[in-house]
Amino acid sequence: MNKRTDVTCVKGKSGSEFSEQLGWYHDYYGRPFGDGFYFLGGKIMAKATVQRPRGTQDVTPSESHKWQTIEKVCRETAEQFGFKEIRTPTFEDTGLFVRSVGDTTDVVQKEMYTVSAKGDSEFTLKPEGTAGVVRAMLENGILNDGVPQKLFYITPCFRHEKPQAGRLREFHQFGCEMVGPSSPAADADIIALAKSVIDRLGIKDVTLHLNSIGCPKCREKYHQALKEYFSSRKDELCHTCQERLYKNPMRILDCKSPICSDIAKNAPVILDYLCENCNSHFNKLQEILKAMGIEFVIDSKIVRGLDYYTKTVFEFITDSIGAQGTVLGGGRYDGLVEALGGQPTPALGFGSGIERLLLTMENSNCEFIEKNTCDLYIASMGNNAQNKAASLALALRDEGFFTEYDLMSRGLKAQMKYANKINAKFTLVLGDNELETKQAKLKQMDTGEEIDISLDEKFCDKFSDELTNYMFKDVLSDTEL
Numbered sequence: 017m018n019k020r021t022d023v024t025c026v027k028g029k030s031g032s033e034f035s036e037q038l039g040w041y042h043d044y045y046g047r048p049f050g051d052g053f054y055f056l057g058g059k060i061m062a063k064a065t066v067q068r069p070r071g072t073q074d075v076t077p078s079e080s081h082k083w084q085t086i087e088k089v090c091r092e093t094a095e096q097f098g099f100k101e102i103r104t105p106t107f108e109d110t111g112l113f114v115r116s117v118g119d120t121t122d123v124v125q126k127e128m129y130t131v132s133a134k135g136d137s138e139f140t141l142k143p144e145g146t147a148g149v150v151r152a153m154l155e156n157g158i159l160n161d162g163v164p165q166k167l168f169y170i171t172p173c174f175r176h177e178k179p180q181a182g183r184l185r186e187f188h189q190f191g192c193e194m195v196g197p198s199s200p201a202a203d204a205d206i207i208a209l210a211k212s213v214i215d216r217l218g219i220k221d222v223t224l225h226l227n228s229i230g231c232p233k234c235r236e237k238y239h240q241a242l243k244e245y246f247s248s249r250k251d252e253l254c255h256t257c258q259e260r261l262y263k264n265p266m267r268i269l270d271c272k273s274p275i276c277s278d279i280a281k282n283a284p285v286i287l288d289y290l291c292e293n294c295n296s297h298f299n300k301l302q303e304i305l306k307a308m309g310i311e312f313v314i315d316s317k318i319v320r321g322l323d324y325y326t327k328t329v330f331e332f333i334t335d336s337i338g339a340q341g342t343v344l345g346g347g348r349y350d351g352l353v354e355a356l357g358g359q360p361t362p363a364l365g366f367g368s369g370i371e372r373l374l375l376t377m378e379n380s381n382c383e384f385i386e387k388n389t390c391d392l393y394i395a396s397m398g399n400n401a402q403n404k405a406a407s408l409a410l411a412l413r414d415e416g417f418f419t420e421y422d423l424m425s426r427g428l429k430a431q432m433k434y435a436n437k438i439n440a441k442f443t444l445v446l447g448d449n450e451l452e453t454k455q456a457k458l459k460q461m462d463t464g465e466e467i468d469i470s471l472d473e474k475f476c477d478k479f480s481d482e483l484t485n486y487m488f489k490d491v492l493s494d495t496e497l
Contacts, residue, residue, distance in 0.1 A: 073371075087190075089217050101167070113140055143174060165194070190373075241289065242268070286316060
């Protein structure tokens with residue numbers, strides 16, 4: 017029931033009398049009674065169904081192991097490339113994103129979640145991770161520790177856009193930022209890191225698309241060429257792009273409107289306007305990538321959606337997730353540190369949506385780490401047995417074993433049924449006889465095989481041996497053959 021319904025109590029009758037008349041039980045303080053209704057302030061109220069906001073998702077226990085797979089690969093790969101983790105606030109001063117992302121971008125103009133509270137400044141839930149990381153570097157003096165500085169993060173981000181497969185309003189981004197180096201070798205290294213993440217996740221059929229959008233000097237001439245090209249069809253552009261035509265015409269190339277995209281197909285190409293320095297940088301990058309065995313295609317249409325990018329931009333693109341095929345993207349942002357109040361410092365990095373990676377992995381039938389299942393379920397009969405079960409479970413957990421025991425006062429049959437439901441590898445039944453003899457039956461659930469095990473101080477060691485044999489039984493069987 018999604019709509020709230022108010023039903024005023026019968027005049028002259030107390031809440032209790034009215035509920036009795038309806039045949040429902042309640043109390044006056046709002047505690048629930050009767051088939052989805054509750055009583056509050058003299059009225060019967062229908063309970064509203066509370067649902068997650070549009071464009072968000074719940075990661076349930078049955079799916080969390082997939083996220084853990086991606087996060088583990090991202091962390092381990094980044095660390096092997098010399099990156100260290102940084103964590104920044106979920107919201108930042110709105111001006112940070114206006115200055116960094118750009119006031120002509122879709123992100124700033126249409127997609128940011130901006131909030132304010134009484135007495136506070138205006139804040140924005142971060143729509144991307146780079147700006148906050150650079151702000152944190154400057155504020156905490158991280159660059160004083162020497163360069164290059166290499167940082168990675170996994171963080172929630174928020175953009176108000178139309179939800180679709182792999183694109184949500186709350187999403188989670190894995191990103192890496194390298195601040196300090198200006199050489200094309202750094203570009204190649206950050207691309208190699210991105211490719212390693214994709215490869216280690218098992219994602220296939222992904223192509224690296226590469227472009228250079230030059231420096232401010234290059235773009236001055238290029239912007240003029242774009243203005244001349246788009247001016248002839250100005251009236252056909254969307255309202256937003258008509259404004260961008262004079263402020264930042266490159267943003268038209270990134271517009272999601274089908275009409276603007278079609279007009280932009282024959283627009284001038286940035287590679288024809290690169291200065292000598294930018295052209296040399298781009299050529300050297302290609303040379304290094306070839307030496308590293310990293311394949312790529314030149315794609316002059318890639319401009320990225322944020323204003324802070326300069327020179328190298330790149331995207332890893334797949335066709336396995338539909339039109340929104342970019343699974344990872346990044347590039348240089350040599351002017352961002354200075355724009356946020358620091359000294360002129362080259363920088364580069366990339367970001368990838370965890371949800372987008374997950375969707376790509378599922379569509380590519382990639383493998384995920386196995387779900388963690390219960391090693392031992394201890395069933396008990398009687399109070400003394402339950403106490404012993406609690407003691408054994410604690411001892412096993414302290415040794416690192418996933419152990420469960422009855423907390424629901426179930427009968428033995430129901431306990432065993434639950435153990436089977438949670439896919440316990442072993443079960444152990446405790447009753448008065450087991451406590452008296454200090455011996456119990458350890459049952460292997462998938463085969464039904466049982467062995468005797470002593471309930472003494474060596475119980476954990478003995479269980480560890482049995483679990484090890486169970487986990488490696490296939491290997492041991494092949495060795496015997």
